[in-house]
Amino acid sequence: MLLELVRPCFARTQTWQHAGRYVSALVSxxxxxxxxxxxxxxGDRTPDRTQRLLNRAVWDASAVMGRVRRFAVDGLDTVADRRRRRGLRIAALDxxxxxxxxxxxxxxxxxxxGCASRIANGINTVHLSYVRERTGHALIGARQWIPDEQIADPTVTASMGLPADLEFRTKGQLAIDLCTDAYAVGVRFDVACGDEVxxxxxxxxxxxxxHDQAYVLRVASTFMLALNPQPRLTCAKAVTLLLADDRRWEIRSAGAGSKGQRWYAWAWIATVSPRHHLLVRRHLRSGELAFHYCYVPAGQILTKARLVRAAGLRWPVEEDFEFAKDSFGLDQCQARLHTAIARHTVLVMAALAICAVAAASSKTAPTPRLLHRTPRASDHPPSPA
Known part of the structure; x- marks a missing residue:
């Protein structure tokens, strides 16, 4: 049981017990x-004990997050191994x-x-989700993004409860921190995925x-590619130059969504590096393009089908956010101090991990639909050579 695993992270038994009641309330x-x-x-008449748990009680939220990470990864892997599901292990960043x-x-x-789809007043937190294909997924890491101007102002730092030694980190750097934490305790991923950020x-x-970590990362249309013997080109220009032939495109599902299979046309382009490729997704109706810059280390499997599968497995982190907000109140915390926000976040992650492992243990995942066809030109990435 996860709540038993986190017991050493609390200085007092009463605090640990109240954290357990807090998680129980989140899933109610x-x-x-x-x-x-x-x-x-x-059963409290006032929120004093809850506020004390988030703000002043002595417990290590970072250590709790480490136990949540281990519980979620081990739980999902155990289910996958027991049912002999050799699905990809994805690190989804968002x-x-x-x-x-x-x-x-x-x-x-x-x-x-993203929750407002516009510029608005609010806070942002970078998350790492562990996605085990055909088994389940859960949030296993979180780091709140703090603006540089708040860190640089001692008065603001004190009023917001920011750590005195906190250094500014971009969202990309926070993603590095999250993956470093996961690697440090032996968590491994087949592919890392993320959007343009x-x-x-x-x-x-x-x-x-x-770290020899394969990745499939979204990039902008203006992202520059090194294509030999052509000069450096943007992704958009490379598609115009190399993918005009419809035979280079193949229709594949990016996995099941809320409305069924998500079908797109896919193509890929080789770069000067044999380990780097550009994977391009085209919407079947609108023709809108999405670009994924891919890296696969030597000795690992490199096929377009595998890259497409990985690209389609980024979306579960969005489902984690939706579930954590709608069902567990991830975005309903009224805390203002940095420590309290982090503690609420990790307790929500604990609730989500418990439910994710339980759901994976009790369900039979459907086998994804895949296209079967004879080999053709699109099986090999075009090169400008």
Missing amino acids: EIPKRNGWTIAEQV ETGQQKAGTATAGVKRQYL YGNCTALREFFEQ
Whole structure:
């Protein structure tokens, strides 16, 4: 049981017990999950004990997150191994936001929030999700993004409860921190995936390559490719030059979504490096293109089908966000201090991990539909040579 595993992370038994009641309240049927409603659910007359748990009680949220990570990964792997499912192990990176009023909350700033689909006042947190293909998925890491100007102002740092030694980190650098933590305890991934925020981060791509980590990362149409003997080209220009022939495109499913299989046309392009490729996805109706810069280390499987599967397995992190918000109140915390926000986040992750492992153990995942056809030109990436 996860709650037993995290016991050493708490200085006092009473604090650990209240954390367990907090998680129980998160998974209950209460309509909102804030200080008052959680207090009422656990039998307290006021939210004082809940506020103490998040703000002042002595316990190590980082250590709890490590136990949550281990529990989720081991639990999903055990189910997959027991049922002989050799699905890919994906590290899915993404951030999610929460709208906030005012300027007192740690990390709050007018910025783009995916939850609002616009520039709004709020906070953003980078997450790492462990996705075990055909088995399940759960959030296993989180780091809140804090604006540089808040870290640089001692008065603001003190009022928001930011650590005195906190250094500014971009979202890409926070992703490096999350993956470093996972690698340090033996968690391994077949492929790492992320959207343009992470694909456009050179430091993150270099970090993955230094660790022999295959990746399929979204990049912008203006991302530059090295194509020999052609000069460097943008992704958009490379598609125009090399993929005009429809025979280079193949229709494949990116996996099942809420409305069934997600069918797209796919093609890939070789670069000067035998380990790097550009995977291109085209919407069947609108023709809209999405670009994925891919790296596969020597000795690992390199096929277009495998890259397409990996690209399609980034979406479960969005499902994790939706479930964590709608069912466990990830975005309903009214805390303002940095420590309290981090503690609420990790307790929500604990609730999500428990449910993810339980769901994986009780369900029979459907076999994904795959296209079967004879080999053709699209099986080999075009080169400008």
